[in-house]
Amino acid sequence: MSVGVVMLVHNAFDRAEQxxxxxSAGGCPVVIHVDKNVKRAAYDDFVKSLADVPDVLFSKRHRCxxxxxxIVAASQSASTMMLxxxxDVRHVYLASGSCLPLRPIKDLQAYLAKRPRTDFIESATTADVPWTQGGLDFERFTLRFPFSWRKNRFLFDRYVEFQRRFKMYRRVPEGIVPHMGSQWWCLTRQxxxxxxxxxxRKIYDTYFRRVWIPDESYFQTLVRxxxxxIESRSLTLSKFDYQGKPHIFYDDHLQLLR
Known part of the structure; x- marks a missing residue:
């Protein structure tokens, strides 16, 4: 039992069950976090569908x-339960219910067993990478973001402008240097x-609670x-469109997936 899987599930429960x-068939315990936005009946049905599978647990639910x-709180709760x-778990692999293994699980287990002290997580400073758009590179760490970018875009933009105008910047907690990267990681137990x-942790959690897109910076920063x-890459293959939405792979992507 060298690898444990923390799985974040928001929808598509039939696929997540598979x-x-x-x-589990590959020998990996799984701790599942189901988005609290999911209705209770759907959640209960999902739990029942996996009742016969060994070493599968469900963690405290958070609204994602x-x-x-x-999303960070969900990862924390499920990871705490896993540990x-x-x-016996030596590496914890964070995945979603839509992440399908491309190679046999035994290959992953063997790969990680040869690297018992290596953390696989994309982790780079904003100065090192060109990922960010719209000027919110290091500012995502020095401004506050209490409003949803998707649901309250007007308030989101106006509050950013307000903070810039009146220079309402906040300090990064002492001792850390903000890093960013993919939210999907595989970290050692240690x-x-x-x-x-x-x-x-309370200081860091309070700070990152108002960082923009903290699931791409919380673990990526603290792992340092x-x-x-650190091997600064994710073991999960992911591609994004111009809007930052992840691609869904189909059969015609076979050449890429190989």
Whole structure:
């Protein structure tokens, strides 16, 4: 039991069930977080559908919305449960219910077993990468973002303008350097435990709660405090369109997926 999977599920429960069964059949325990926006009846049906699968648990639910803190909270809760309930897990792999393994699970287990102290997480400063658009590169760490970019775009933009105009910038907590990267990571037990048990976690959580898109910066930043070896890449293949929405791969993407 070298790899445990933390799975974030928002919809498409039939597909998520298939993926959970696949991970479990490969010998991986799975801790599932289901978005609190999902209705209780649908959640209960999903839980029942996996009742016969060993080593599958469900974590405390949080309300998740793109670009907001809920996704980080979901990852924290499920990861904490994974580490507590499955002491033999050496790496924790964060995935979604739509992430399908491209290679046999035993290959992943063997790959990670050869790299017991390596954390796989895309982690780079805003100065190092050209990912960001619209001027919100380092400002995502120095402004506050209490409004939803998708649901309240007008308020989002006006509040950004207001803060810039009156120079209402906030300080990054002492001791950390903001980093960014893909939200999908695979961390060692040692590193993940250190992040979750950090004595200053309350300070970091309070700060990142108002960072824009914190799921792409929280773990990516804090991993720099504790990791002995970082390979700055995600083990999950993902591609995005010009709006930042992830591509869904189909059969005609076979050449890419190989």
């Amino acid at each position: 993926v959970v069964r696949h991970w 919305e793109w670009g907001t803190w809920g 507590a309930k499955f002491p 590193t993940l435990s250190a992040i979750l048990e950090d004595p200053d 405090l504790y990791s002995q070896s």
